Amino acid sequence: MKFVKQSDGKPLYQQIAKWMTEHINLGKWKEGYKLPAEEELAYQLNVSRGTVRKAIAKLLKQGLLEQIQGKGTFVRKQKISYPFAQELISFAEAMEIKGYYFDTDVVSYKVMQPSEWVQNKLEVGLYDLVYYVKRVRKIDYEPAIIIENWVSIDRCPGVDQANINEKGLFKVIEECADVELTYGVRSFAAKALNEEEARLLNLKEGAPVLYLDQQTFGPNDLPLECSRIVLRTDQYEVASVLKR
Amino acid sequence: MKFVKQSDGKPLYQQIAKWMTEHINLGKWKEGYKLPAEEELAYQLNVSRGTVRKAIAKLLKQGLLEQIQGKGTFVRKQKISYPFAQELISFAEAMEIKGYYFDTDVVSYKVMQPSEWVQNKLEVGLYDLVYYVKRVRKIDYEPAIIIENWVSIDRCPGVDQANINEKGLFKVIEECADVELTYGVRSFAAKALNEEEARLLNLKEGAPVLYLDQQTFGPNDLPLECSRIVLRTDQYEVASVLKR
DNA sequence: GAGTGGTCTAGACCACTAG
DNA sequence: TAGTGGTCTAGACCACTCT
Numbered sequence: 162m163k164f165v166k167q168s169d170g171k172p173l174y175q176q177i178a179k180w181m182t183e184h185i186n187l188g189k190w191k192e193g194y195k196l197p198a199e200e201e202l203a204y205q206l207n208v209s210r211g212t213v214r215k216a217i218a219k220l221l222k223q224g225l226l227e228q229i230q231g232k233g234t235f236v237r238k239q240k241i242s243y244p245f246a247q248e249l250i251s252f253a254e255a256m257e258i259k260g261y262y263f264d265t266d267v268v269s270y271k272v273m274q275p276s277e278w279v280q281n282k283l284e285v286g287l288y289d290l291v292y293y294v295k296r297v298r299k300i301d302y303e304p305a306i307i308i309e310n311w312v313s314i315d316r317c318p319g320v321d322q323a324n325i326n327e328k329g330l331f332k333v334i335e336e337c338a339d340v341e342l343t344y345g346v347r348s349f350a351a352k353a354l355n356e357e358e359a360r361l362l363n364l365k366e367g368a369p370v371l372y373l374d375q376q377t378f379g380p381n382d383l384p385l386e387c388s389r390i391v392l393r394t395d396q397y398e399v400a401s402v403l404k405r
Numbered sequence: 406m407k408f409v410k411q412s413d414g415k416p417l418y419q420q421i422a423k424w425m426t427e428h429i430n431l432g433k434w435k436e437g438y439k440l441p442a443e444e445e446l447a448y449q450l451n452v453s454r455g456t457v458r459k460a461i462a463k464l465l466k467q468g469l470l471e472q473i474q475g476k477g478t479f480v481r482k483q484k485i486s487y488p489f490a491q492e493l494i495s496f497a498e499a500m501e502i503k504g505y506y507f508d509t510d511v512v513s514y515k516v517m518q519p520s521e522w523v524q525n526k527l528e529v530g531l532y533d534l535v536y537y538v539k540r541v542r543k544i545d546y547e548p549a550i551i552i553e554n555w556v557s558i559d560r561c562p563g564v565d566q567a568n569i570n571e572k573g574l575f576k577v578i579e580e581c582a583d584v585e586l587t588y589g590v591r592s593f594a595a596k597a598l599n600e601e602e603a604r605l606l607n608l609k610e611g612a613p614v615l616y617l618d619q620q621t622f623g624p625n626d627l628p629l630e631c632s633r634i635v636l637r638t639d640q641y642e643v644a645s646v647l648k649r
Numbered sequence: 650g651a652g653t654g655g656t657c658t659a660g661a662c663c664a665c666t667a668g
Numbered sequence: 669t670a671g672t673g674g675t676c677t678a679g680a681c682c683a684c685t686c687t
Contacts, residue, residue, distance in 0.1 A: 231685035349645075
């Protein structure tokens with residue numbers, strides 16, 4: 162295996178992390194598999210040990226790998242479903258990491274004036290139009306989460322014309338705004354389902370669900386997107402691996 | 406300022422991270438303050454740039470700092486209250502990072518046989534006794550969270566005799582078991598308050614709250630502790646900063 | 650003692666920001 | 669162009685695990 166510096170514009174350690182993720186998802190490295198030693202990997206991949214460690218660190222955070230000093234690096238037994246608490250990734254990316262089948266229904270979309278909440282999150286005025294989309298995501302044909310997104314049209318011109326289902330919203334935003342998303346702030350709360358949400362998720366009204374609200378930023382701390390996510394936790398776990 | 410290799414048994418980068426956290430909490434570095442360049446810091450602290458970067462990475466994860474390529478490293482505007490989604494830290498540690506005043510009521514404690522849930526989480530049998538403690542934590546005299554902990558007495562002999570309020574449960578576990586806690590798995594869900602919980606938190610029965618369940622591991626993936634945490638999110642945010 | 654991860658160093662070059 | 673963070677290298681020594 163060979164990796165080339167900046168071959169696809171991505172840093173080496175990210176290419177390696179991706180390569181490792183694929184090995185795990187394709188079953189080449191099964192649960193409990195012991196990876197070659199860092200030194201050995203570095204030699205095989207023709208990079209330095211530090212770069213290998215950086216790639217491994219990424220998968221540790223996602224809960225895919227586990228390291229034990231003196232013993233080695235192992236593929237973790239996977240219980241975690243949404244690594245939503247750890248990395249700024251989209252639902253689709255999360256599902257890809259886990260190798261799950263998923264599906265999307267677009268409930269509605271429109272160009273609209275921002276509510277006060279959205280004005281605040283996106284740092285825009287009442288007359289700066291935003292693109293709104295509401296979707297239900299399904300895992301194995303079962304509705305699992307409701308996502309509402311608001312995107313500033315000023316900052317992401319053309320976002321309302323793009324095919325977000327094909328490319329993914331994050332990618333569309335990055336293309337329209339011609340920047341890279343750099344980080345996000347996600348907050349966790351609980352709420353009771355209202356009537357419409359209950360219908361969309363096939364649950365009872367009033368059932369407690371996880372509720373995330375999120376801002377996503379581009380360069381210079383400019384908010385490009387904000388969203389509200391309602392997540393049922395009775396079937397799929399939202400978990401994270403925490404290092405000491 | 407000088408740091409010494411392994412002076413208090415802690416790695417250099419952790420000592421530096423602590424020193425930085427103190428600077429922020431004591432107000433020496435205020436919101437928006439621009440830190441010296443990494444190179445400069447490394448020179449001042451008499452360590453290599455890599456070590457400085459590792460310390461900064463820790464505070465980035467906690468949301469205390471923010472880095473912008475080409476511009477510098479800055480003290481973040483703080484909105485985040487519980488960095489519970491990112492690092493394996495106790496409630497007390499989280500409050501210290503933020504510099505908040507807090508308070509604890511012990512509701513009950515006892516030595517007991519583990520329930521099935523606890524047997525499963527701690528990987529013990531029905532006749533392996535566990536130490537149980539239930540506490541309410543208050544921030545500024547307002548009840549904010551309920552924590553129930555179960556600790557294996559076999560693996561942490563003397564835990565039932567120790568003063569956990571003074572030292573903190575994590576420290577007591579580490580001393581009794583004579584090991585270091587290495588990582589944890591925390592899962593996020595939502596639930597409706599039952600009558601007792603509602604009373605303890607001064608909220609209405611049925612109110613939706615965040616519910617975390619957690620396992621904490623020592624060396625060799627041996628679970629030492631498990632816990633259930635009920636968290637009101639109406640007043641304090643549980644948030645994390647997510648890097649892309 | 651051999652193998653492995655954890656930490657640390659010193660130096661290099663690149664990409665981005667700002668004057 | 670100077671300043672700053674992002675990435676990468678090569679090598680060193682330590683702490684821990686297992687045999």
